[in-house]
Amino acid sequence: MVCDICKKNEATVHLTQIIDNKMLKIDLCEVCSKAKGLQETAGFSLADLQVGLGAGDEISAEVGAKCPVCGFTQADFKKTGRLGCSACWETFETGLATLLKAMHKSDRHAGKVPTKAAHTLVITEQIKELSDELEKAVREEKYEDAAHIRDQIRQLESKLKISAV
């Protein structure tokens, strides 16, 4: 068995922790366990260690999911906590959405948008998405939400008109 951190040395330190009926396991070599301060008997959190490795962050329900553009897989994300290319954001969209919700204020960008041309493109896209949401809200008879979404759409539409001038 090789070490979970360096992936080189033989793992000689095997740790298990059970928190809330969830079992976390990690296997480390002598050097890495020392580096992580696990030689001391003081308390440590295996969860922290695993998150540090990028594990625990499931970005796809599908085991073999792979980015068609760069070949990046869920296992790679577990190793590094980083993605492979901009297309990975689409490939692992669903899993990442959960992660983003836990990490950020919302799962929707509210800041700067690149160029004017892209600006139009983005607004069109946003209107399209909001229209879908509007339809859904109406279907679910959430009229207050629907009214709010409709206002947002109108605002975006007026922005489009301004940039078209």
Place this chain on the structure above:
Amino acid sequence: MKIEELLSSPSEWVRTEGPNSKIVMSSRVRFARNLRNFPFPGWAKKPDRQKALELIQPAVELLPEMSTSFSESMDNVVAIDKQVLVERHLISREHAAKNVGSGVVINDKETISVMINEEDHLRMQAMKSGLQLKAVFKLIDKVDSELEEALDFAFSPKLGYLTACPTNVGTGMRASAMVHLPAMVLSDQINQVVQAVNKLGLAVRGLYGEGTEALGNVFQVSNQTTLGEKESDVIERLNKVILQVIEHEENARITLLEKKPRVVYDQVGRAYGILTNAHTVSSKEALNLLSLLRMGVDLELFSTGTRGVVDELFILSQPAHVQKAAERKLTAEERDSFRADLIRQRLKDVLKPKIVDEGLSPEGQERGG
């Protein structure tokens, strides 16, 4: 320009005094950006990284802001110079470990720096003295908009700027202020402040960002999240919090001076005594003593011109700067001696603290021993 030219004078943020520079040493904003059609640097193979670098570096060099700049591939920067750049906050520690396929472009004033192929294809930052978050934001925003015309950035209408790490997606922006809080540390209030700031969704870190300890009572306050909030709102929020931190630190100083003047004068006096007489001093000790000296300047115990000297020493006392100034490889011991000599030399015209003894109780009862 050559690296020697760039490093020969201190960064603009050290030389000038921006608003609130008593407590806020500097303000910084960085954007993370990636090219649409290239794998992220950490996943890319060498040829892809090199291709991205060849595309990005000239585009950055052509910016009007970068007309006089240092631009180099990381494999052409020697280890000691990389470390000096880290100590000046111009590149990250991670970037200092990079070689072929990564690059850096820094303007002559050291107010703008662009790291190429760090964790993202581009990490661009602007930095100025004092509390000037809005101004540095404007500066880097302009650089970003100009670069956009030459480079195709990865952007999604829903998620914003796409980054290698999910913690940066959206605006890709990290805004931070470096604050000097000696009175909060002396009066044991620092943990409360750190907790309060954390609750507001902001991070507090040591002098060199993630996972570094707070040397010299210098802390970095920055935003944590990048998705779901406009850049200007984040800047506004951070600015408000920093203003409050300033107020707390000022109050802590007033209270300390009222209740424990002897402690304050003792600390500042000892710091002056050691720094002007020591013949060997570690960088950690130097930073902690310089911090007290800096507070002494704020409390008008030294002439106002002293702050510039102290702020420069904050940077010059750090290991790579000492090594660089010595122009040869030094052992740790030699470095400590060299550092002490440098500090004594720089402080030779600084007069001992002007302390008015009036009203100062003879005993240190307030301290309880």
